Amino acid sequence: xxxxxxxxxxxxxxxxxxxxxxxxxxxxxxxxxxxxxxxxxxxxxxxxxxxxxxxxxxxxxxxxxxxxxxxxxxxxxxxxxxxxxxxxxxxxxxxxxxxxxxxxxxxxxxxxxxxxxxxxxxxxxxxxxxxxxxxxxxxxxxxxxxxxxxxxxxxxxxxxxxxxxxxxxxxxxxxxxxxxxxxxxxxxxxxxxxxxxxxxxxxxxxxxxxxxxxxxxxxxxxxxxxxxxxxxxxxxxxxxxxxxxxxxxxxxxxxxxxxxxxxxxxxxxxxxxxxxxxxxxxxxxxxxxxxxxxxxxxxxxxxxxxxxxxxxxxxxxxxxxxxxxxxxxxxxxxxxxxxxxxxxxxxxxxxxxxxxxxxxxxxxxxxxxxxxxxxxxxxxxxxxxxxxxxxxxxxxxxxxxxxxxxxxxxxxxxxxxxxxxxxxxxxxxxxxxxxxxxxxxxxxxxxxxxxxxxxxxxxxxxxxxxxxxxxxxxxxxxxxxxxxxxxxxxxxxxxxxxxxxxxxxxxxxxxxxxxxxxxxxxxxxxxxxxxxxxxxxxxxxxxxxxxxxxxxxxxxxxxxxxxxxxxxxxxxxxxxxxxxxxxxxxxxxxxxxxxxxxxxxxxxxxxxxxxxxxxxxxxxxxxxxxxxxxxxxxxxxxxxxxxxxxxxxxxxxxxxxxxxxxxxxxxxxxxxxxxxxxxxxxxxxxxxxxxxxxxxxxxxxxxxxxxxxxxxxxxxxxxxxxxxxxxxxx
Amino acid sequence: xxxxxxxxxxxxxxxxxxxxxxxxxxxxxxxxxxxxxxxxxxxxxxxxxxxxxxxxxxxxxxxxxxxxxxxxxxxxxxxxxxxxxxxxxxxxxxxxxxxxxxxxxxxxxxxxxxxxxxxxxxxx
Numbered sequence: 001x002x003x004x005x006x007x008x009x010x011x012x013x014x015x016x017x018x019x020x021x022x023x024x025x026x027x028x029x030x031x032x033x034x035x036x037x038x039x040x041x042x043x044x045x046x047x048x049x050x051x052x053x054x055x056x057x058x059x060x061x062x063x064x065x066x067x068x069x070x071x072x073x074x075x076x077x078x079x080x081x082x083x084x085x086x087x088x089x090x091x092x093x094x095x096x097x098x099x100x101x102x103x104x105x106x107x108x109x110x111x112x113x114x115x116x117x118x119x120x121x122x123x124x125x126x127x128x129x130x131x132x133x134x135x136x137x138x139x140x141x142x143x144x145x146x147x148x149x150x151x152x153x154x155x156x157x158x159x160x161x162x163x164x165x166x167x168x169x170x171x172x173x174x175x176x177x178x179x180x181x182x183x184x185x186x187x188x189x190x191x192x193x194x195x196x197x198x199x200x201x202x203x204x205x206x207x208x209x210x211x212x213x214x215x216x217x218x219x220x221x222x223x224x225x226x227x228x229x230x231x232x233x234x235x236x237x238x239x240x241x242x243x244x245x246x247x248x249x250x251x252x253x254x255x256x257x258x259x260x261x262x263x264x265x266x267x268x269x270x271x272x273x274x275x276x277x278x279x280x281x282x283x284x285x286x287x288x289x290x291x292x293x294x295x296x297x298x299x300x301x302x303x304x305x306x307x308x309x310x311x312x313x314x315x316x317x318x319x320x321x322x323x324x325x326x327x328x329x330x331x332x333x334x335x336x337x338x339x340x341x342x343x344x345x346x347x348x349x350x351x352x353x354x355x356x357x358x359x360x361x362x363x364x365x366x367x368x369x370x371x372x373x374x375x376x377x378x379x380x381x382x383x384x385x386x387x388x389x390x391x392x393x394x395x396x397x398x399x400x401x402x403x404x405x406x407x408x409x410x411x412x413x414x415x416x417x418x419x420x421x422x423x424x425x426x427x428x429x430x431x432x433x434x435x436x437x438x439x440x441x442x443x444x445x446x447x448x449x450x451x452x453x454x455x456x457x458x459x460x461x462x463x464x465x466x467x468x469x470x471x472x473x474x475x476x477x478x479x480x481x482x483x484x485x486x487x488x489x490x491x492x493x494x495x496x497x498x499x500x501x502x503x504x505x506x507x508x509x510x511x512x513x514x515x516x517x518x519x520x521x522x523x524x525x526x527x528x529x530x531x532x533x534x535x536x537x538x539x540x541x542x543x544x545x546x547x548x549x550x551x552x553x554x555x556x557x558x559x560x561x562x563x564x565x566x567x568x569x570x571x572x573x574x575x576x577x578x579x580x581x582x583x584x585x586x587x588x589x590x591x592x593x594x595x596x597x598x599x600x601x602x603x604x605x606x607x608x609x610x611x612x613x614x615x616x617x618x619x620x621x622x623x624x625x626x627x628x629x630x631x632x633x634x635x636x637x638x639x640x641x642x643x644x645x646x647x648x649x650x651x652x653x654x655x656x657x658x659x660x661x662x663x664x665x666x667x668x669x670x671x672x673x674x675x676x677x678x679x680x681x682x683x684x685x686x687x688x689x690x691x692x693x694x695x696x697x698x699x700x701x702x703x704x705x706x707x708x709x710x711x712x713x714x715x716x717x718x719x720x721x722x723x724x725x726x727x728x729x730x
Numbered sequence: 731x732x733x734x735x736x737x738x739x740x741x742x743x744x745x746x747x748x749x750x751x752x753x754x755x756x757x758x759x760x761x762x763x764x765x766x767x768x769x770x771x772x773x774x775x776x777x778x779x780x781x782x783x784x785x786x787x788x789x790x791x792x793x794x795x796x797x798x799x800x801x802x803x804x805x806x807x808x809x810x811x812x813x814x815x816x817x818x819x820x821x822x823x824x825x826x827x828x829x830x831x832x833x834x835x836x837x838x839x840x841x842x843x844x845x846x847x848x849x850x851x852x853x854x
Contacts, residue, residue, distance in 0.1 A: 292785070295814035296741055299835035303747030306839035310754070317750070324743045425822055442797045474819040476827055477796070489826065491819050 011075050018067050081105025089116050163265040166201040193617040196575040198539050198567040212393050213246045243271040297328045355495040358386035358419045365396045372400045373407045380418040387495035398467040401453040412437050427494050434487040445477040531714030535702045540566040541619040544690035545632045546595040552638045557583035562687030564695045571695050578688040580605040616645045627670045627694045629653040654697050656720035661704045734758040736777035738768035740786045765789025784813035799828040808849045
């Protein structure tokens with residue numbers, strides 16, 4: 001091998017230098033010799049020397065060869081091994097190749113090679129150790145994750161974890177099932193428009209309600225409560241009643257001091273109590289008939305009996321009282337029989353009330369009143385240790401509502417809030433909303449009590465009376481003549497000193513949740529415009545439609561919609577829409593081989609005006625993506641008038657984006673792109689299948705676009721537009 | 731002249747007994763079958779005392795009570811509330827709205843007569 005090896009160029013240089021030096025030396029010797037001789041003698045000497053000249057050249061050549069040989073030997077021993085060693089070490093440094101270097105050449109170089117070998121060995125052992133540590137750490141993280149996943153899936157309660165902006169980071173299967181019941185179009189999307197990673201919880205719950213609960217938690221944390229949680233009950237758009245328990249998620253590690261009330265998110269535990277509540281309402285009804293009506297009946301009977309005791313009662317009168325007794329007795333029997341057949345549920349569920357420090361409540365209410373009415377509201381500081389047992393959100397809502405009406409209709413200038421223990425009634429408190437102004441009629445008070453509470457544009461489903469009934473309290477209007485003041489008084493329950501905590505029950509189940517993305521904890525509300533946001537950060541709804549034909553304006557209709565979601569660069573396979581649509585027209589036979597949807601399949605399916613609202617909600621706050629999006633968008637936009645839904649989302653087209661990335665390819669059909677990216681196609685030409693493929697394509701396009709310097713949504717749209725126009729010019 | 735009592739209740743069965751009872755006790759009796767009728771009768775007949783049932787159609791006993799107390803002409807009418815609602819919150823509300831006394835159904839007529847006599851003072 002060394003024979004084949006290219007000889008070091010420096011060797012040649014050295015050799016050439018030696019040759020030049022020897023020739024110069026020879027010439028110099030000749031010249032010196034010549035200068036000492038007479039011109040005649042010189043010519044004779046030259047002539048004599050010119051004969052054996054070849055001999056001189058020969059000896060010079062032999063001398064040069066000897067020098068060359070010596071130089072080569074010297075190089076091979078001293079220089080080449082270190083050069084080779086340097087090269088080999090270079091390889092070891094730049095790559096992961098592990099190989100022992102062969103010691104060669106002189107002793108010093110051999111020692112260096114040994115040193116290199118030792119350094120490599122050391123590096124490798126560090127690397128191994130590091131790998132092992134990383135692996136152990138990863139394993140334990142994985143273990144913790146799966147432990148969490150197992151725990152979540154085994155919870156019978158539905159759990160949703162959100163970051164501070166209310167974006168969903170994690171949810172369990174139970175929550176998914178529960179949200180299906182909340183969906184206003186359960187048959188269509190099955191709640192996927194409500195629950196999903198990165199979706200806002202505020203599409204289900206009133207933002208103010210959640211903010212209020214968070215505020216309560218923070219107050220509790222400030223007071224140093226061991227378990228600062230809050231709960232509220234809310235009714236959803238679909239008319240379901242949810243009991244929600246909220247616990248804070250505190251920032252982990254390098255956390256600020258323990259007394260800080262900083263949160264990084266919150267956990268919601270949901271219970272659908274609609275049915276319990278209905279049962280409760282039914283039971284209330286039964287109790288009501290049993291107690292109140294029975295009391296009335298008994299009163300009539302008692303009075304009649306008392307009358308029968310009078311000896312001077314005449315016969316017809318006696319008969320009438322006996323008649324009353326018979327009638328009421330029979331009525332009572334019937335009522336009891338009815339209750340027995342009604343078999344009232346023995347479950348006891350009340351509207352859950354929470355303990356709240358009275359002064360905290362007053363302060364919160366005053367703040368809210370001032371914010372809503374711009375009226376100054378002051379608080380009479382009363383007993384600092386009064387703990388109310390209230391549902392604070394709806395109660396504050398009631399106070400704000402009353403204050404607003406006072407301001408609007410009675411020109412009231414100032415509101416006072418007062419809380420004191422109810423006189424003569426243990427365990428109760430008076431909460432007064434005080435003002436001075438005009439006299440108010442009973443009818444007014446009545447109507448204020450019975451009207452649905454209104455707050456600006458928002459109308460609550462509740463009335464003041466409902467709120468009072470939730471608290472099993474009372475509400476009335478009183479006047480303080482002397483001071484020309486009037487007040488609404490709420491009679492409210494005080495908190496019992498100790499509350500028991502229900503033990504959690506666990507039930508095994510098969511399913512494991514895949515429903516989390518903790519990276520969302522980091523992401524905060526993006527205030528920058530969508531156009532400036534990175535493609536890799538956006539949430540996408542990738543969709544496809546199958547239609548009866550190509551011309552929506554000529555009456556062609558959507559017969560299938562498929563949609564998937566991409567959050568944080570991940571295709572979520574659990575959150576999708578796959579829905580057939582009844583087009584309410586025939587499906588041309590020629591189109592059936594393309595989409596495979598027969599008239600039988602769409603029979604009984606929802607119509608487009610039921611499906612589109614669900615899809616619209618599913619796509620809320622996301623970028624719409626489709627392959628040849630213009631086609632699908634036209635179908636959606638033509639429905640804008642009839643459904644009142646505007647699809648004004650930003651739109652990306654994978655066809656145009658593919659043309660941006662691969663301008664020299666002939667075909668940008670979905671199949672062709674999928675083949676280029678080596679994406680397995682399942683169920684091509686079903687809406688869902690195509691949507692999934694399109695989503696995979698988008699995920700592969702995003703990094704390729706980034707290589708071309710197209711990173712934000714705005715840049716992608718601009719680039720796509722350019723290709724579009726380029727194609728039009730053709 | 732005997733004192734006048736208005737009995738307001740939507741249950742005819744108890745109305746009958748109470749009417750009989752109060753007449754027997756020597757009072758002049760007027761009856762009303764709902765809250766609206768009761769309010770009209772109070773203004774028209776000026777009774778000295780009203781036996782007022784809480785749960786009545788048109789207007790509840792609470793409403794009637796509140797209205798009476800804010801009506802200049804009949805403000806001083808005595809009111810004895812009768813109710814099938816046993817909750818203490820209702821009792822509190824009735825008294826807060828200005829009822830002079832409160833009885834929960836069922837009650838003994840003897841006690842009722844006593845209460846009425848107390849409220850009207852033993853003038854006769």
